Amino acid sequence: MDVSALVRKYYDLPVAVTNDANAAALGEMLYGAAKGMKDFIVITLGTGLGSGIVSRGELVYGADGFAGEIGHTIVDPQGRECGCGQRGHLETYASATGICRTVSELISVRRGESELRSIAPRDLTSRMIAGAADRGDEIAKEAFEITGRILGMKLADSVAHLSPEAIILFGGMAAAGALIFDPTKRSLEEHLLPIYRNKVKLLPSGLKEGDTAVLGASALIWNEILNKRT
Numbered sequence: 001m002d003v004s005a006l007v008r009k010y011y012d013l014p015v016a017v018t019n020d021a022n023a024a025a026l027g028e029m030l031y032g033a034a035k036g037m038k039d040f041i042v043i044t045l046g047t048g049l050g051s052g053i054v055s056r057g058e059l060v061y062g063a064d065g066f067a068g069e070i071g072h073t074i075v076d077p078q079g080r081e082c083g084c085g086q087r088g089h090l091e092t093y094a095s096a097t098g099i100c101r102t103v104s105e106l107i108s109v110r111r112g113e114s115e116l117r118s119i120a121p122r123d124l125t126s127r128m129i130a131g132a133a134d135r136g137d138e139i140a141k142e143a144f145e146i147t148g149r150i151l152g153m154k155l156a157d158s159v160a161h162l163s164p165e166a167i168i169l170f171g172g173m174a175a176a177g178a179l180i181f182d183p184t185k186r187s188l189e190e191h192l193l194p195i196y197r198n199k200v201k202l203l204p205s206g207l208k209e210g211d212t213a214v215l216g217a218s219a220l221i222w223n224e225i226l227n228k229r230t
């Protein structure tokens, strides 16, 4: 039995179920940075990398409801081990966990001073890396540069698949602002086919992080009710 059928058994209410990235995409469309847009992608940069795709004003679910796992597309087939069991997936590089792994690797191969050397890998957070980068720490800045370069390259693939009007970055790491947006935008433009260049907007989320779960869920149910009426 699927979850919505189970809930309907106990409550006489409309029920809709989706994942957090899809709910965030609907939240952005109704209340946030994607207001008035019909074709866009939301990327959530958290512990992993989630994505919600909207095409022609509709969430893309695919044949079985699992479309839009951009975090599990391949950057390097011999690369880092991913939580899903495969190797080299985007989220092992472009996520809070990914950038911490990048810093650990850089610390072992670079000789320069870094305030991050004194932090145990298990205690390191993407917020600490952003703070260090703001203070001019070379390893922290390089880690953001590498993360943005990989993310931009893979977003260029997504643009070729979907031709979105905008890509919206959301989540803890997106709060690092120019540190992540600048290298991502540069790499995105560099890897795009000329027909897409300088057209796709790369935007910060228009939702407050603490509000997203509830706004996304609210947008999901509005979406469900409005679709049934038409």
Ligand SMILES: [Zn+2]
Residues within 6 Å of the ligand: 071, 072, 082, 083, 084, 085, 086, 089
């Ligand atoms: Zn994976």
